Amino acid sequence: MRKPGSKERIRRFLAANVGKVVTSIQLRDAAGSSVSEWARRVRELREDEGWKILTHHDSVDLKPGEYLLSENPPEKQVRFGRGISAKLRAEVLDRNGFTCQMCGLTPGDIDPFTRRKVRLHIGHIKDKNLGGKDELSNLRALCSTCNQGAKNITGEKPTTIWLLSQIRRAGQDEQKAVFEWLSKKFGDKQL
Incomplete structure (x- = not known):
């Protein structure tokens, strides 16, 4: 044996x-x-x-x-290949500006939920067990907190129009906070 x-x-x-x-x-x-x-x-x-x-x-x-x-192991053992290469991971992080695509935190920021420094992971937009693929269009940068909470429940990335509509609906203080965050993130870069 x-x-x-x-x-x-x-x-x-x-x-x-x-x-x-x-x-x-x-x-x-x-x-x-x-x-x-x-x-x-x-x-x-x-x-x-x-x-x-x-x-x-x-x-x-x-x-x-x-x-x-934290709990008994699952009865069904789902197995997936490790398909995200270092190159693809780097492409996703670069495309997403090294920023969590759900909450906007960046590496080194303090996560308000865990009070720990943020670490970024690569997460699927459409989860693998729902048919999502390991390809650039289906991957995004997520912090640990968002990645754990996002499993199997997140939808598509919000559109520009939807984001703008949310900012327009927000109060002046919230709009100013968004402006300050975008200014800090992009600085004087021409978009």
Whole structure:
């Protein structure tokens, strides 16, 4: 009988510790012989199989190096290939001005929900399990908070006309805040 791989050992360890905070050292030890791969295996469980593994990026109650499987693992294990290349990721970030396309935060800003510095991720406009593709037209930059909240519920990117209508409807203080934000973002650039 073949010994379970590092991913399976981590899977079993986390399933036995649902709701308990575990450390990166415990996960590394659970992985066994492939100690250099434990972080990748945790990420695969989280991203490819839908496990609700929280880190300090998701919860202010967790410190760096702490993990929490917040609920029992899903019965159905959805698997997707890792199709977003570094080049495509760079294109999305550049096109989106290194700005979250839902809330407007940029890397280094303080997220008002988590009180942590913003990190950008690449998110799908139409989620993969709903048929979305790993292509430039279906990807956008999202901060951690928006990316976690956006799964399977977000629609298409708003149109220019819709955005302008919202700004026109807003009060003068809100319009001024939008102007100041756009001025800061684009400065004296000719559009």
